[in-house]
Amino acid sequence: MRKLKKAAKARGERLHHSLAQDIGARILRGEYAPGSLLPNEAEWCDVYGVSRTAVREAIKMLAAKGLIVSRPKIGSRVRPREVWNLLDRDVLAWYWAASDQHHFLSNVQQMREMLEPEVAALAALNHTPPQLAAIEGAYNGMVDSTNVADWNVHDVKFHLAILGAAGNELLVPLGFMIESALSNMFEFTASHNEDVRKALPLHEAILVAIRRRRPAAARRAARALLEDTSGVIGEPRKSRSAAKAKSGNRKRPA
Amino acid sequence: MRKLKKAAKARGERLHHSLAQDIGARILRGEYAPGSLLPNEAEWCDVYGVSRTAVREAIKMLAAKGLIVSRPKIGSRVRPREVWNLLDRDVLAWYWAASDQHHFLSNVQQMREMLEPEVAALAALNHTPPQLAAIEGAYNGMVDSTNVADWNVHDVKFHLAILGAAGNELLVPLGFMIESALSNMFEFTASHNEDVRKALPLHEAILVAIRRRRPAAARRAARALLEDTSGVIGEPRKSRSAAKAKSGNRKRPA
DNA sequence: CCTGCAAGATTTGTATTACAAAACAAGGCG
């Protein structure tokens, strides 16, 4: 496992950061169950061939994300899932990598359905000129996009810009979740150019409603877009262990 | 500032943890603006009278929460607010302490209005027997409570239990935000015993709807409770710098 | 004068060592 050291150097990544990434991914993968003890610091040093300093800094990062708690003589124990900071950038990425992707996407979609219509309505009420400009800029980026990757970049920007225009700072951290879902859905669907562009009028409707400060219209427009999107994902699963349906009626990401 | 060392020892808190708390609170308080540089590690050692090891581990915790980023020769720079992990336990606490509390509460209330009705509906659809038992247990705790503090403990449990029963893990981290709002609203209002108990039937309605698996009824009941709660907070503010209205028509927390 | 390269200085990153503190375990003693 010494290769991690080289990998860190090659990427220009810091060693403690790489360690945190690796250990964190292991925890999310279930390699160390909640309530169980991690190997002690000396063992990690041994496993990765690094100093205790680096290991400790990595462990502090994971502790800060709520994954583990360390106490003298005991060691580092994995905390219960309920206190994990799932909405953290890194934790969300590890979660995405470790979980059934279809299940993950339908959970995010569920949250988007709660949030985005109201967020659009708030943005219609509260947006400032530069915030509106950001939304319009993202929309124009979608219009001008020539390939799917380009489209997706601006699509994400569009949704984040609306989130920022809602005037509620607590909403902003949720942007990463949506961003993650949109870009992952992108790979999930392998959609074509003509395909995605069908969603353009739906986006335009949101933009226009916000610009005209019509909260109810913005809410409706956001709902319409989400309805269109949900086809990509299919029915939400109840059970966690549902098989990964590899295909099924794909449509386009929002 | 050497007293921090003693404070940490007295509380049984770790030194690096105390440092992270203090530095984090300073950042949220605006003492170090986004984009600006923090003092370098040597200076922190000097200020607090601790070793570089402790300072570095504190800095790694703050970096893990998205507040800062460190680079050699540059130092630790405060990142833009958009990437702060505001929904993290600690960051939320610092934010609460640093911001206009009325503004904070109305922002949380806004999010509760987006989330809780749908969460109640989902809980009605997806709850498992132990999850329902947890909701009922919390409700009974509210019924049996003899003082406001006791009531509030179970009130928080009630809402968190519903959140857990919704069957969407991504919702759980938002529980802390709601918990924080509820318990802070408690102090904010200084409500009386008879006062809070008026909200009991509203809670019961949610519980019954969930138990009977009636999502629409659960959603309505949750909305009714929130409407009752919003009176405590008053009108949401548009501007960030609105004066702190010290009183105004208080009612009771949910 | 401007440009580009190179040496130096500064700050974080990593390693190593040592010791302190905490928590559990075990054994002795009342």
Next chain:
DNA sequence: CGCCTTGTTTTGTAATACAAATCTTGCAGG
């Protein structure tokens, strides 16, 4: 049998040294 002391293990803190990164400065050359 139970309490207390002692010992052991693991994390917590400290101190030091050096590596790596990058900004700055100054020098050389056009």
